[in-house]
Amino acid sequence: MPAVNQPVLDFLLSRRSRPAKTLGLPVPDREALMPILTAAARSPDHGKLEPWRFIVLERGALLRLAALVPEVGARLGRDAADIEKAQGHFAHAHLVVAVIESQKPPQKIPAIEQSYSAGAVCLALLNAALASGWGANWLSGWPSHDREFCATGLGLAENERIAGLIHIGTASSQPPERPRPDINAITTWVSE
Known part of the structure; x- marks a missing residue:
């Protein structure tokens, strides 16, 4: 039998995102954030393409993005x-790491696997922040899927999109446990 890393397994079995609206100051500084980003970058990456990158959004940048939301919302007919809810995701945040999917040109690695890798980075970043003692939450929302918002607000290139916005800060409360999937109902065993 393999050796079990019980503390890590216990963490994964009990991990719980913290609602973004409950995350306040302090937030990790650059020195505290670097190990979290480093852990996230160790995610599966088929072909070693690094089809993702990080944009760390500090308070001033978040307020600037919040100011863009009403215009985008009006254009989209929201x-x-x-509009108020989406604007609040930026306006009330103190630190957000945007995980940017940066698709690489066609190669042996299909685009869908590059997207999966970016998603893996989001989860690894979320878990690394939680394991480091911070509160964290993975959000996206309709502004993050709008091409113009991404280009204007974050300077994203045509081959880039937001995979996730990871809010990080100090949790002001412990969220209650929520219902979890019935593993037996969603698992199929195939022997032959």
């Missing part, structure tokens, strides 16, 4: 409640 109602006032949707």
Whole structure:
């Protein structure tokens, strides 16, 4: 039998994202954030393409992005409640790491696997932040899927998109446990 790393397994079995609205100051400084980013970058990356990168959004940048949301929402025909909620995701945050999927030109590695790798980076970043003692939450939302918002707000190239926005800060409360999947209902065993 392999050796079990019980503390890590216990962490994974009990990990719980913290709602972004409960994350406040302090936030990790650059020195504290580097090991978290380094851990995230160790995600599966078929072909060693690094089809992702990070943009660390500090308070001033988040307020600038919040100011863009109403214009984008109006252009997309969003109602006032949707706009206010999306704007709040940026306006009330203190630190967000945007994981940017940067598709590489056609190679042996299909585009879908590059997308999966970017998603793996999001989860690894979330878990690394939580394991480091910070509160964290993975959000996206409709502004992050709008090409113009991404280009204007973050300077993303045509081959790039936001895979996830990882909010990191100090959690002000412990969230209650939520229902989890019934593993037996979603697992199929195939022997032959």
